[in-house]
Every structure is written in structure tokens, then in C-alpha cells.
Amino acid sequence: MKKYLLLALLSIFVVAFSASAQQYILSGHVVDQRGAPVSFVSIYIRNTTYGTTSNMQGVYKFSLGAGEYDVIYRYVGYKEQIDHIIITDHDVLHNVQMADEVFQLKKVNIVGKHNRDTAASVIMRKVIAKRKYYLNEVNSYSAAVYVKGMQKLIKAPKKLLDNGVSRVLDLDSNGHGILYQSESISNYNYQRPGKVKEITISSREAGISPTFSYNKASDLQVNFYQNVFTVDGLSSHAFISPVAHNAFSYYRYYLEGATIENGRTIDKIRVSGRGDGEYSFTGYIYIVEGDWRIYSVDLQLTNKVNRLNLVDTMNISQQYVPVQDNIWMPASIQYHYLGDVLGFKFEGYYIGVYNNYKFNVAFPPGYFNGEILRLDTSAHSKDAGYWFKNRPIPLTAEETRDYQKKDSILRLQKTKPYIDSLQKSKNRVLILPYLVFGFTKTDRQSKDSLYVYPFNQTLFYNTVEGLGLNLKARLSHTSEDFKTIGIVPNLRYGFADKLLSANIHSYYFYDPFHEGHLFANFGTDILDLNNVGTRSLYFNTLSTLLSNNNYVKYYRSEFGDVGYMHELANGIIFRGSLGYANRTQLFNNSYAHIFTSKTRHYTSNNPLAPDSVPANDRSILFPQNQALTINTSLKFTFDQQYITRPTGKIYLPSKYPTLTVNYRKAIPGVFGSDADYDFVSADVSQSKIRVGLMGYSSFKLQAGDFLNNKALYFMDYNHFLGNQGTTFDPTYVGSFHFLPFYQFSANSYYLEAHYQHNFAGSILNNIGFLRRLKLEEIIGANYLTERNNKDYREFYVGLQRFIFRVDYGVSYTGNKKYIQGIRIFYGIR
Incomplete structure (x- = not known):
């Protein structure tokens, strides 16, 4: 009898363990109050380092075990939303409608001939005073980083579409089409001061590579606590951060108002450049009052003002989230750009999603040996099933069709007749x-x-x-x-x-x-x-x-x-x-x-x-x-410093x-x-x-x-x-x-x-x-x-x-x- 009882208890334990280990999909569609999709919303589990981002159509998905979760939805321009979701024994569809952010105006003193906003100035001086603290707050960490890039043509000269350009670029009859897609999954490791090692586990590219790209985790390490901000390929000069030690020489600040998010007061500060503004951003920076830290940024550079190469505008959006013991780290970073070259108008984005932060990591001696990036030998061999399971941002229907089409073309290009023709x-x-x-x-x-x-x-x-x-x-x-x-x-x-x-x-x-x-x-x-x-x-x-x-x-x-x-x-x-x-x-x-x-x-x-x-x-x-x-x-x-690829070392x-x-x-x-x-x-x-x-x-x-x-x-x-x-x-x-x-x-x-x-x-x-x-x-x-x-x-x-x-x-x-x-x-x- 005892034998059968033990077997029954063991069976119950196994079933319970299996159920707890089973992963289910939490997915949904994020829209605004008018029903329009909200792209690239940061979505993460409260009090964890696990998160994702919605795609361009506002669709998101999670892999989660059974349990109860407080899921936070956050994006610049919208009120932060926390939903309590229960996962039992099946996938869950949870759609979200986000409310527009509402910032209550504070009392503002306007003084001087330059209309200086003293309330905003007081706030930003406190932020700048704590810049070094937040810059050096974390001694070491590691994170899993997913980077997704896409560039598409949104308009092309009609005269050129009839001359084979449409076929070469794989465009539709209106001159629209995806030119390039990339995605990668990496383990990113950091130790102060400035020691970095990134190991790319998987990487995928399709289409015509753009003139500039940011498809590595290290390319998207944006830290506005640094005094100077650089974007390789975008400009021959650098830009001043709105919280740099000398930022008041380059910026004017205006307090747009404040709101309460999850018990915290968030100040919305509009920034604009002094003089011609070439070295400065325009846009908004959001500050956690009391802590005087960055909550999020929504900033812009333009060719007209900032003399950019290759693009007309570059928007930079970043979301910081509390991940451990009052430590805030980026949950996501996005570059979104628009350009026009000889009548070919294009847009694109690069987005990085950070997961599974681990702090105060005890890296072994000699781990940071100058190798800042290593590409795994099997990184390019992952199939579509792997990417479907592991990418945190679901593809849009257009991106899926583009991958399928280019994969079909790639299979054709590997056939003997095509290779012989191409070789000739x-x-x-x-x-x-x-x-x-x-x-x-x-x-x-x-x-x-x-x-x-x-x-x-x-x-x-x-x-x-x-x-x-x-x-x-x-x-x-x-x-x-x-x-x-x-x-x-x-x-x-x-x-x-x-x-x-x-x-x-x-x-x-x-x-x-x-x-x-x-x-x-x-x-x-x-x-x-x-x-x-x-x-x-x-x-x-x-x-x-x-x-x-x-x-x-x-x-x-x-x-x-x-x-x-x-x-x-x-x-x-x-x-x-x-x-x-x-x-x-x-x-x-x-x-x-x-x-x-x-x-x-x-x-x-x-x-x-x-x-x-x-x-x-x-x-x-x-x-x-x-x-x-x-x-x-x-x-x-x-x-x-060097990069290790399967083909050799790049210094x-x-x-x-x-x-x-x-x-x-x-x-x-x-x-x-x-x-x-x-x-x-x-x-x-x-x-x-x-x-x-x-x-x-x-x-x-x-x-x-x-x-x-x-x-x-x-x-x-x-x-x-x-x-x-x-x-x-x-x-x-x-x-x-x-x-x-x-x-x-x-x-x-x-x-x-x-x-x-x-x-x-x-x-x-x-x-x-x-x-x-x-x-x-x-x-x-x-x-x-x-x-x-x-x-x-x-x-x-x-x-x-x-x-x-x-x-x-x-x-x-x-x-x-x-x-x-x-x-x-x-x-x-």
C-alpha cells in the first residue's frame, strides 16, 4: 500500500513540476485611444529583468510559465499601464489600449530676456549633479540583447521603376518594399571602466546591406549620462547629451508638466539647442523626480540643423526600467530614421531589447582580453524555427513575407544552374x-x-x-x-x-x-x-x-x-x-x-x-x-580591441x-x-x-x-x-x-x-x-x-x-x- 501511495505522490509531483516548467505564450495587440497600433512599446514583468517590445504593428508576445504577473506597458507619449495577468495552462491573448500621457502644468517662473524656464533649470541641475553617480552606479553586468533592424523604400521615382530598378530592389508597383532586415541575439558583458565583451549567438541578414548599420548590441549602447554622444557613420562630429556637465551651454529647458507613474513623479522636459543647435538634440527627456534620474528620452537629430550624413532625420528613443535594488537600466533603445537620396525615400529602424540583467558578475580573470565581439561559428546557421521561438519581437506580416521571399531566392541561388549562371x-x-x-x-x-x-x-x-x-x-x-x-x-x-x-x-x-x-x-x-x-x-x-x-x-x-x-x-x-x-x-x-x-x-x-x-x-x-x-x-x-569571426580576427x-x-x-x-x-x-x-x-x-x-x-x-x-x-x-x-x-x-x-x-x-x-x-x-x-x-x-x-x-x-x-x-x-x- 505504501508503495502505491509513494508512486501516486511521485506522479502528482511530476505532473505539477511539468506544468510549472511548461511555457505559454502571452501575446496581444497594443493600440492607442483611437485604435491605432502603438509601435515599439516596452513591455516587461514587474520586479524582473525580463521584457519585450511590440513590433511596428503593435503586436507583442511573451513566453511565460504558469503564474501571476504584473505586466508593465510603457512608451513615450502614453501613460504607463500595469495589468495583472494570470497564466494557468494555456496561452493568453491580452490586448491593451494605452491612454495618452497627461502632464499637469507646474508653476513656472519666466525671467530674463531669454525666457529661461527656471523650474526646468532647477530640475536639470539636480539631474546633472547626479550624472556621474548614475554613470558609475553599476560595476559590472551581463544581459541578453536582441537587435532588430529594418530598412524599407517608401517612395521611388516612377521613371526609374520601369528600368529594372524595381526588379533589382524587389519593389511593388508603387515603389515600396523592404530593402534590408537583420536580427541578432547576443550575450553582452560589461565591467567598469569601459570593458566590454559581446558574444553573438545567432545572427541573420536578408537584402541589400545599408550604408550604415547598428546590428550589434555594442552599436546600441546608448548612455546619455555620458557627456558626449556619438553615432558612427551619422556625423563626423559628436553631440552633447542633455545631461552633460556643460549642457547648459548648449541647451534650453522647458518644463511641460508632471505626472504620477507607479507612485513616482515624472517630469517632462522639452529640450532645444542654443544658437544654431548643431551639437544638440531637440525633443523630450523624462526625469524621475526625487531620484533625479532619466526615466526615458525621445530625442531627434535632423540633417537641416545637425548636418547628418545619409539621413534626413534620426529619432532616438530609450526606456529605463527599475530592475534591481533601485538600479535602473535600459529596457529598450530605438533608432528610427528617414532619408531621401535622389528621389528614393526610405525609412528604417534599429531596436535593441535587453533581458535577464545580472549585476556584480564575477567574470573570470582575463575574461576581458580585448575581444569586444565574438561571432559564434554557428551564428548564421539558425533556421526559421529557431528565430520564431527565440525572437522577442514578432515579425509583422510584411517582414514575414519578405523573409520568406528572400529565403526562397536564397535557396534558388544555391542551385547548380543559378550558381553557374551567376559565375558566368x-x-x-x-x-x-x-x-x-x-x-x-x-x-x-x-x-x-x-x-x-x-x-x-x-x-x-x-x-x-x-x-x-x-x-x-x-x-x-x-x-x-x-x-x-x-x-x-x-x-x-x-x-x-x-x-x-x-x-x-x-x-x-x-x-x-x-x-x-x-x-x-x-x-x-x-x-x-x-x-x-x-x-x-x-x-x-x-x-x-x-x-x-x-x-x-x-x-x-x-x-x-x-x-x-x-x-x-x-x-x-x-x-x-x-x-x-x-x-x-x-x-x-x-x-x-x-x-x-x-x-x-x-x-x-x-x-x-x-x-x-x-x-x-x-x-x-x-x-x-x-x-x-x-x-x-x-x-x-x-x-x-578586436572582433573574432569564424573567418579570423578583425583589429x-x-x-x-x-x-x-x-x-x-x-x-x-x-x-x-x-x-x-x-x-x-x-x-x-x-x-x-x-x-x-x-x-x-x-x-x-x-x-x-x-x-x-x-x-x-x-x-x-x-x-x-x-x-x-x-x-x-x-x-x-x-x-x-x-x-x-x-x-x-x-x-x-x-x-x-x-x-x-x-x-x-x-x-x-x-x-x-x-x-x-x-x-x-x-x-x-x-x-x-x-x-x-x-x-x-x-x-x-x-x-x-x-x-x-x-x-x-x-x-x-x-x-x-x-x-x-x-x-x-x-x-x-
């Missing part, structure tokens, strides 16, 4: 792209590829080789574990000097997670005497034939070298190589031109010969020599300078080596150091010396990245505007310094008719001193818009003005 189309040679960008051919799996270098690097002219052909291609193979091996064969022939050069460069990328490279090169080539680069074959051909400026000077090398590179530890990369070369001086052999110049003649191929010598000068710059050389370098990137810019130490030694007497020297150098550099609202700075400092220069030839000197001619390349902060390519090359100690600041429009923005151009103002200076050339200096100012830039500068050698003029850049190097 991709591997076609198109003349215009080939001229500038080259030609790429890949196999079906994109594991093997052939790249043929563009025509503008194939046919060339210079005064040493005359008209020449430079035939160059790259063949590569990538294995299943993403290791890559490649070779670059090169044939070069000059019709004037009748020299054929043939060489092969090869590489093996054996460790994509630690920058593991092996390389080996051998053959003959015609090389630039300045080994850090002067002008490309294309630009040197143009300057030579069009203006009789044969800037680049060449020599011939028969060489062989092997090398190795690897990351020794996070932020420390070692590179070493051993090379042997037989170097021979070359002379001019051809003097062709397109336009005859009576004032300018070709110069000698000896860069140190006076300009007065004839172009056929045969003066000796160096005798034929051999060199066996060891090159080593160590690069230190402090606080190196991110550091907020600290990078230090590189180099050592180069020529070993005499081995294999007939003539060169004998020891060279050391060190450089410190950093790019895009943000300077508040005034843009960003970049700098580089480098110093070096030859500890031993017993046998040193011109190509062994330390050369600098100079510039001659009107065009220049500003993408590297260590370059000069006017420095000759060869005359300042150093054979002893040297020091060079570079500084540049981009004001990001903060000056020209004050000039009305220039404001709409969104120009960025640039100033900079370059300095070089070495034993033979003391105190070379350059100063310049410039204007930039996207890839286009124009600079005007002046240079000095010692106390004398050297060169001044204009330099331009338009994206081609």
Missing part, C-alpha cells in the same frame, strides 16, 4: 571597370580567385624604360579553415632599355586569428629608389608625358627574400625578414612627351644630380653592389597611440654582401583622437639613426613619404605635402613629426551659405630634421568632403620659404 556573369570582363579596378575571376565556391591588375598599372611610360608593359596577376586559394595561399607573378619589359624583369611574390596566411603570415619573393624587378613610395606607375606616366616631370627614379634589383609575421600576444605583432639583393644603377633612355615644354626638361635618373645636368646624365649615384639584410620590427598597440583602432620599433642590419662578407650598416627607428602614432565637439586629431612622431654606416648605398637610406606634383595622398598622417622624394633622404640621425586636425565643420558651419555643403576644415603641420637638411617645415589648411580634398600650404627649409601651392586628392592613389 561575375567573371565577365567589363572594359571600364578593368581600366581602373582590374578584373577578378573566382570559382563557384569563391575558394580560388584570379585577379588581374588594372590597365592603368599595365601600360606605362618613364624615362628609364620608355614605353613599358607591366603584366601582373594574383592567384589565391582559401582552404576550408580559412588559410590562404597566393602567388603574384609579374613580368615587366621596357622597350627603351630592353630589360625584361620577372619575379614572383608568394604568401601563406596560415593563422587568420593571430596574423600568422609567411612570405617568399624572388626574381628581378625595376624598383623605386625611395622604398616608402613616391608616385604610382599611372600618375608618374601622366606627369612624365604631360608635363615633362619624371619624378620617380629607378634602379634594378635581382633579389630573393623570405619573411615571417605573427601576433606574439594581443597587441604585439612581430615581423622579420631576411633578404639578398644585387642592385644596379639605371639611366635615362627615352625622352618622349605629348606637350613640348620650353621651360622644363627631363631630369637625370640620379636624384642627387643638379637640375642643370642633361637628362642623359651618367653620373654615378652608387656602384653595383650586393646586400644581405635582416629586417625586424615589433608593433605595440596598447589596449588592442579595431585603439584609443591609445601605437608604438613601432624597427631594426635593420646589413651583414657584410656573406655571399659577397657589400653593405654594412645598422639602423634603428621608433615611431609613435595615433589617428582620429576626438577633441570634444571640435573634430579629431592625428599625429605621428618618428626618430631613427644609423648606429653603423660603414657601407651604405642610396637605396639603404631612410626615405620619407614626400610629394611632388599637384595630386597627393592624405590618407596617411605620416606624409608630406611638398617634400622632394629623394633630396632629404637620411643617412644618419633624423626626426620627423606630423600633426593634423579635422574640425569636422565646426568653423564653416557658422557661415550660412556654406553650411549645406558639409565641408570639413583641416589644418596641419609637418616637420623634418636630419644631419644634411635642418628644420624642414610645412603648414597647410584644407577642405574635405567624403573622398575629395583640397589643401593649400607653404613649406620652409631653415629660414627660407621653399614651396607653396595647392594639393588635391580625389580618391585615386
